[in-house]
Amino acid sequence: MLGFWSSKTLPEIDVALISRAFAEAPQTLTERHTLLGGRDMARPATGKIVCSCFSIGEKNITEAIEKQGCSTVAELGCRLKCGTNCGSCIPELKALLACTVRQTTIS
Numbered sequence: 001m002l003g004f005w006s007s008k009t010l011p012e013i014d015v016a017l018i019s020r021a022f023a024e025a026p027q028t029l030t031e032r033h034t035l036l037g038g039r040d041m042a043r044p045a046t047g048k049i050v051c052s053c054f055s056i057g058e059k060n061i062t063e064a065i066e067k068q069g070c071s072t073v074a075e076l077g078c079r080l081k082c083g084t085n086c087g088s089c090i091p092e093l094k095a096l097l098a099c100t101v102r103q104t105t106i107s
């Protein structure tokens with residue numbers, strides 16, 4: 001196996017996740033995809049990954065909006081770190097904010 005990282009800062013490495021992956025290989029296609037996506041199979045499902053830099057899923061984000069009162073991309077970034085690295089997820093974060101706020105208002 002080979003890993004390559006190019007950045008001015010060191011990557012955040014989840015050593016526990018890597019250790020578990022070597023201790024017990026994924027058994028199903030879903031587990032393999034989860035592992036290849038850099039997500040922890042032991043963690044509860046977070047929904048579709050929106051922020052791949054920090055493996056933040058749609059469920060985490062909607063929960064932060066609905067239950068923790070995040071109403072801006074900056075607030076989501078402070079709480080979950082999503083959108084605070086490459087920024088490519090920011091349009092999707094904005095869409096989730098608009099959608100979740102709209103659904104909360106309607107119900």
Ligand code: FES
Nearest residue numbers: 051053085086089
């Ligand atoms: S994908 Fe969200 S900051 Fe990079």
